[in-house]
Amino acid sequence: MKHPLLSLLLVVLSWNALQAQVTFPYNGVQDHREGLYAFTNATIHTRYDETLENATLVIRRGKVEAVGVGIPVPAGAVVLDCAGKSIYPSFLDPFTDYGMPEPKAEGRRPQQQPQMLSNKKGAFAWNEALKSEFRAHEHFTRDDKKAQEWLKLGFGAVLSHRPDGISRGSAALVLLGDQREHELIVEEKAAHVLSFSKGTSTQNYPSSLMGSIALLRQTYLDGAWYERHGRDEEVNLSLEAWNELQSLPQIFAVNDMLDALRAARIGEEFGVRYIIKGSGDEYQRLRELEATGSPFILPLDFPDAYDVEDPLDARLVSLQQMKHWELAPTNPARLAAEDVTFA
Known part of the structure; x- marks a missing residue:
């Protein structure tokens, strides 16, 4: 093209x-x-x-x-x-779940706790939060109603993935048309999406942010081991998929600016520069985030004004919340002023 x-x-x-x-x-x-x-x-x-x-x-x-x-x-x-x-x-939204199935757990949480291993059958990862074998293009189904909503806003294509897990598998670039799915998929494997959230996993681990970070770091090490000689000892479809995904753009979804810094540190450790899907509060750690060299995907759904007419309700709104409501719309401009690449 x-x-x-x-x-x-x-x-x-x-x-x-x-x-x-x-x-x-x-x-x-x-x-x-x-x-x-x-x-x-x-x-x-x-x-x-x-x-x-x-x-x-x-x-x-x-x-x-x-x-x-x-x-x-x-x-x-x-x-x-x-x-x-x-x-x-047309516009292109680089972070959506358009046409993706609803995330579901692999099975019920067992009565006997803790649950140490995944419920997923087959030669996959031991932890359900690792879903690197999920391929968005294999599950994509067009949604005419949602597509029309995007088109009216000027969008012509989206990058779609299933928002579930620490490694969410590959994302697909698709058009917002009414043709068959065969004609709408532009790029089958366009990116690898990650997060600190274990998603629908019923396993006890990870149960904290520290655990998610440890699991992610261990997966990088496991992937390197599997590529060197682990394949001679066992077949692990999740690790095979993980290694294949490393050649794609890496998108990391975070909940706040501190998670963005954490993700960047992990990327630095393993030689990966993530595209950070931000949360809109990057202005609060602007210099530190600029120093990471990471590009960002920024949200534009700024917070609504708080209803503070009732003094009793007003007392429930913190100064931090009010400041974020005031400053969140300036977030893209502040990143642009620091020459941070963003979409």
């Missing part, structure tokens, strides 16, 4: 341009047209810092074929004069 950002535009402009795949039968008269469109004389924003005036965008079979100034219009194309109009790439 020559222009991956502009290719997301097809979600809004070219729903009918996508052609049926030959792997599925079609009951009716086939439309063999190529879905060839040329948007001419437009102001096209190919990047946040690049704008083309009087430019042409060519889409064929739902994909961007060419974009530029002075490029020829292919024969047979449907030409749409976009003089006075602007074309932008």
